[in-house]
Each structure stands twice: as C-alpha cells, then as structure tokens.
Amino acid sequence: MPKLTYDKTQEYLISLVPPREPELQKMEEIAEKDNFPIIGPACGYYCYQLARMIKATSVFELGSGYGYSTAWFAKAVKENGGGVVHHTVWDEDLSKRATGHLSALGSGEVVEFHVAEAVETLRQARGPFDIIFNDIEKQGYPGSLPVIKEKLRRGGILIIDNILWSGRIFDSKNHDKSTEAIRRFTRDITTDPDWIVSLAPVRDGMIIAYKK
Ligand SMILES: C[S@@+](CC[C@H](N)C(=O)[O-])C[C@H]1O[C@@H](n2cnc3c(N)ncnc32)[C@H](O)[C@@H]1O
Numbered sequence: 001m002p003k004l005t006y007d008k009t010q011e012y013l014i015s016l017v018p019p020r021e022p023e024l025q026k027m028e029e030i031a032e033k034d035n036f037p038i039i040g041p042a043c044g045y046y047c048y049q050l051a052r053m054i055k056a057t058s059v060f061e062l063g064s065g066y067g068y069s070t071a072w073f074a075k076a077v078k079e080n081g082g083g084v085v086h087h088t089v090w091d092e093d094l095s096k097r098a099t100g101h102l103s104a105l106g107s108g109e110v111v112e113f114h115v116a117e118a119v120e121t122l123r124q125a126r127g128p129f130d131i132i133f134n135d136i137e138k139q140g141y142p143g144s145l146p147v148i149k150e151k152l153r154r155g156g157i158l159i160i161d162n163i164l165w166s167g168r169i170f171d172s173k174n175h176d177k178s179t180e181a182i183r184r185f186t187r188d189i190t191t192d193p194d195w196i197v198s199l200a201p202v203r204d205g206m207i208i209a210y211k212k
Helices: 006-015 022-034 040-053 068-079 092-104 118-124 138-151 165-170 177-190
Strands: 058-062 084-089 111-115 129-134 152-160 195-200 206-211
Touching: 006 040, 022 040, 022 068, 022 092, 040 068, 040 129, 040 152, 040 206, 058 068, 058 118, 068 084, 068 092, 068 129, 084 092, 084 118, 092 111, 118 138, 129 138, 138 152, 138 177, 165 177, 177 195, 177 206
Parallel strands: 058 084, 058 129, 084 111, 129 152
Antiparallel strands: 152 206, 195 206
C-alpha cells in the first residue's frame, strides 16, 4: 500500500476547494510573498462550511491579520442572511488593510473592526456568539479559553488554529512557551466535559469544539 504523506494530503485538500474570488486569491498571494501566516484555503473553506452548517450570524475572531479568515466567515454570514463578524487585531496597519480587502469583496458591511488586544475585546463584547475563531499569539491560548467559553452560545462552535504547531507539540524536548501553551490549551479543552472536541488535521491543525 502506498504511504500516505502529510504534504500530499494537504495539497489534495487544497485542490478540493472551489475557485476563489480574485480578491481572495490576491490575499493568498500576499501571504505567500510576505510569509504571513493566514489559515489558507483549506482551513478557510472549512470555517466557511461550519459557519454555513450552523447558520451563523454572529462570529468573533481573535487575531484576524489582514482579514483572510474574516473574509471566509463574512461570506458565510452574508449567505446566512446577514449579521456581524468581529475582526480583532492589535496592529492598526493590518486592520486598515483588512478594511480595504473586505470592502473589495463586498463584505465590509458585515464586519466590525477592532484595533485592540483580542481577548480583552471579547471579554467586553456583548455576545453570545455562534462561532468564535482564535488565531492569536499561542501563549494567549490557555487564558483565552474561559472568556471564549463564557461568550460562546450553547450549540456554538469554537475553532482554534495551529494546534499541531508544525509538529513541535510531538517533540518531547520542546518546552518553549508557545508549544507548552498549545499543549495546555489542548489538554484543558479535551478534558472539559462541557465541550465535544475534535482536531482536524488540516494545514497546521484546527480544533473544532462544540459547546454543549
Ligand atoms: C496568525 S495571524 C492571523 C491570520 C488570520 N487569522 C488569517 O488567517 O487571515 C495573527 C494576527 O493577530 C495578531 N495578534 C496576535 N495576538 C493578538 C492579541 N492577543 N490581540 C490582538 N491581536 C493579536 C498578530 O499581530 C497577527 O497580526
């Protein structure tokens, strides 16, 4: 039997994603050129699918960059009949760039932009949300969980990126702060009976957690 390799599988997953709008493709090219860590088309389409499946109309994103992941959630929310996607990043410049991309995609009207620390912004947000997506600095993951749990509605979905952390989580000699934080977050959520959790090995691994 041929060996299933990680890279080949990821290429295949990306090949199954339908063609994207030119602006979304442009955003993917920018990430490639600048080596900016967007979630990419396979994760983006997966987020879009989940948001359509639960008919999400309120999404809160933590760590939104220049709006690539936001664009997928905004597309779903618009197709679900409208609502709001919160874009949260602490870099003013990235927020401005996101505003431009999302308006070019015709999604500007469903996105609310916050230039601030993301977990604190979520803490102050009204909620509850249908989906919370987390892609902040990894050391912030464990501390974000209680706030997310409070602000997500029952039956809502938490999506959190970089759970495989390029395989560093498997290296027993790696104890850097980000790796340890991802291990701790994964342990915390998978042992909490209030969540139904699975890890989707798409790109860098996303946890998909359903709040009971
Ligand atoms: C991995 S990138 C986001 C990529 C984006 N989710 C996408 O796929 O298009 C994370 C971004 O969030 C910002 N960031 C990290 N931690 C943050 C925090 N605690 N609060 C606000 N922004 C944060 C970083 O500066 C960076 O721009």
